[in-house]
Amino acid sequence: MASTIFRNFQAHPFLLCPTTALFGRRSRVLYCTMRNPESQTATREKQQPQIKVSPHTQNNRLDKFSKDYDAVIGIETHVQLSTLTKAFCSCPYDYGSPPNTNVCPICMGLPGALPVLNSKVIEFAVKLGLALNCKLSLDSKFDRKQYFYPDLPKGYQISQFDVPIASGGYIDLDLPVEFGGGHRRFGITRVHMEEDAGKLLHSENGSYSQEIALPLHFAVDLNRAGVPLLEIVSEPEMRTGIEAAEYAAELQRLVRYLGVSNGNMQEGSLRCDVNVSVRPLGQLQFGTKVEIKNLNSFSSVSRAIDFEISRQVQLLSQGQGDRILQETRQWEEGAQKTVTMRKKEGLADYRYFPEPDLPAVSLREDVLFLANDIYVANFFDATIAKGADVKLATNWIMSDIAAFMKNEKLAISEVKLTPQELAELIACIKGGTISGKIGKQILFELLAKGGTVKGLIKEKDLVQIVDPVEIEKMVDKVLAENPKQLEQYRSGKTKLQGYFAGQIMKVSKGKANPGLLNKILLEKLNANS
């Protein structure tokens, strides 16, 4: 369809060459043949998120001051949904297609065109919302967020303002032991649906920036315009770059697992904007918030935040706190620093109002997925009857089990998992016998091969080690085997804690409770110093 329209457009001389809208003062020859540079360089990230940050890279200057300051970090993540078509039209979105080939009157914002919601967007939003333990808004709606920018064809973005589809959730994660380990729960403020904007393309004689004072020679590629996004806003609860990066990595794992997005950061399918502020320890009021963009990997998330914290701490400690401005900064990968991108001039007024072209979003039908499929409903009921927590059972069935059924093209009656075992699994995680991560491993075994939770835990020896005495033995063993590192630690190289934790976790075959492990390790490390 897109290509037909594309040809139609070309046939009409009155249209200002919509194949690529380009500003040109003198030149109105606008067709852009440029290949998207990213399409040539993009490499797929490994399937499992990995954060390639050495725990030893943080600089000492930060260490010196950081104990007097407290960093507050919140993340806005945009996840591009892997629906077959865009959010409001039937165009496909293929990353790397030539500019303006995946477009139609609707996503180009032509006069008279109207949006029609792709119901998959809601389905994906519900899945992610539930997986993030959010409360769903059964009656939600779309709003228009209004601003002028060349990559925004309608002059407004269809988004959600005051009634996001999901809100008030959290994400649980275990920090890798080499970064100190430990369990973390970060609040999710909201998840809302919106459409992506197009892209500005570089031209030979002008670089592109988000500044409104654009050079006049640039082109707009609208392939991405109208692609569905979920924006996930975290509570400002992270304290370090590592925590933020782990949060993002967990989100990536989740969206891939649910099958709602490929989560590829380099292609921009998962984009993190980070807000960082720093305040003296004990101060309740937040410091001035700085937003960081252009973070293309988890390691850049981590490093950019740590750089920004140290920059702000340094300014504060030198009494130059007033030089911390509310602004958007860009992470420069080459220079390994953040630089000013644009200053915020007061609050932007987006003049939100309810989108009149789209009916209100009622989730009743989507949530009734459980009730609609009578077999799934029976399975759910049976699981609850075995004493499983209702909310957890909903989450497991709606997200992981539904995703498995979809991927394997199985009906609920064909999976090997029984309601009895699902209830058992939920109880084991809730009771701390196994971690959530291991629970998911077991789930897939159960779905594919059957068996019992207890049997698998025993067979694979997966029970989490929560006995402090047992952990203490492992700690002692590792400390004894690494006297040189222990000496370095005690002479001030405290970063080595991560190293020890990693060794201990290895010894425990990944089963040690990370919280306990770190607590005992710290006690031992600091005991005789």
Added chain:
Amino acid sequence: MLSTLQTPRSLSRFPLHFPSKSFLLHTSTKSLSSEPVTFASLTDQSIPTTTTLPPQSQILTIRHSLISRQVTATELVQSYLNRLRITEPQLKSFLHVSDTVLREAHELDKKINNNEEVGPLAGVLVGVKDNICTADMPSTGGSRILEGYRPAFDATAVRKIKELGGIVVGKTNLDEFGMGSTTESSAFQVTANPWDVSRVPGGSSGGSAAAVSARQCVVSLGSDTGGSVRQPASFCGVVGLKPTYGRVSRFGLMAYASSLDVIGCFGSSVADAGILLHAISGHDRLDATTSKQDVPDFASQLVSTNSSESKPLKGLRVGLIRETVDNGVDTGVISTIRAAASHLEELGCFVTEVTLPSFSLGLPAYYIIASSESSSNLSRYDGVRYGNQAVTDDLNSLYGDSRANGFGSEVKMRVLMGTYALSAGYYDAYYKRAQQVRTIIRDSFKAALDQNDILISPASPSPAYKIGEKKNDPLAMYAGDIMTVNVNLAGLPALVIPCGFVEGGPAGLPVGLQMISAAYDEGKLLKVGHIFEQTLENYKFVPPLIADDIITSK
């Protein structure tokens, strides 16, 4: 069978001028394949010219004439084009006239000669308001910013008309993007009222109303956001139908105020408006706000008025909205509407006055909602992807200059008002409050329509006024929308039919009666309207501009 096929009683109603054949005189109550009635047989039974014939369905007459081969599509089309050519210099109803009309008629003749099926709108010339997209013609919305713009697609309503055999004769003039009540704020030309060319045709669908009034086309499409079909229908003495919000797809209609906009129909008879509505109605997968409600065959439900039945509307409860025949309304208009109410009583209706206490709240609520939505909808006209682009040094000036040069003053005023109303700190006081008023208005209509089958009112507080008269007094012009905006806020259907005249111009100025029903009850409006027009005696709604033309045809 449609009563509109009844044997005509007079020749004076026939609008078409055919030097060789008077094909439109051939109407018959018999089946379409029956022997054509000859000119002679009609003249024989003509009755004194003081009595005029009720409006006929031009669409059915054309179909009959084409299929019975009394006239060719080419001849038919030629006659309309001739009249269009003659009247257009004075009226200026069209911004663009199609150059393929004759070719399409020729194709149709070939089909008819080959005995191929032809659609129900075959040979029907349709005028399309220029804010409705047509793939093969310019579509400017009456705005300089879209000068020369040709859409890549047909609006759903246009597509349906074409699929049923209708021929789009051209694009009609309008107030820029539908913002106005006189068609004077078109960026390109001012359209004149066929009843008095020194007066406005109303607006914003003034071109579509004038074109049907002057028989430049058979029927036309308009759009109605706050009365833009009904008020010009009243000013030009034609039938105007505003459907229920959601009945007709808005896909391809350049959005003014999305929650209020509907595509509506003009015709010279109620039957034609109903046939056109039937053609364009229905759920559209390209417009999420369209309804899945069934679309009845409106025209087939129009009952024949039988002289033996003296009270064809017996028992129908009609509420005359008191606030619409009150202070500030032209006395001639009030007396015409009261006479129409009496006529309904004579037909058996039970007419009472009803009050809609929230009536006066409609106007300010309407202008806030409409201007707010328009400020958003018109953001896309930025000169970036299509339309006129300013030549500038930087992006801000590109936006600023393209819009400053491209938009007219009425559009700028509404965009500014809407931007203001949606701004942080004002949203609750204006937009949100206007939406609350809207709910109140909807509820009060519902209460009134629980008590009554239909509500009636004037379509405008005055007849057509002089060109330029209100140009510098926007508030006076806005006040003229008082009769119609409430209906849009409530999303209800309304039908305007000419019901009488007041003094003015060379032959008097027509006055329209507005009838309002519950949502999706257009069928009821059309039934009542049809009986009303068939029984309204002594009025002839053919404007003086073309009266000579029609007399000549005798």
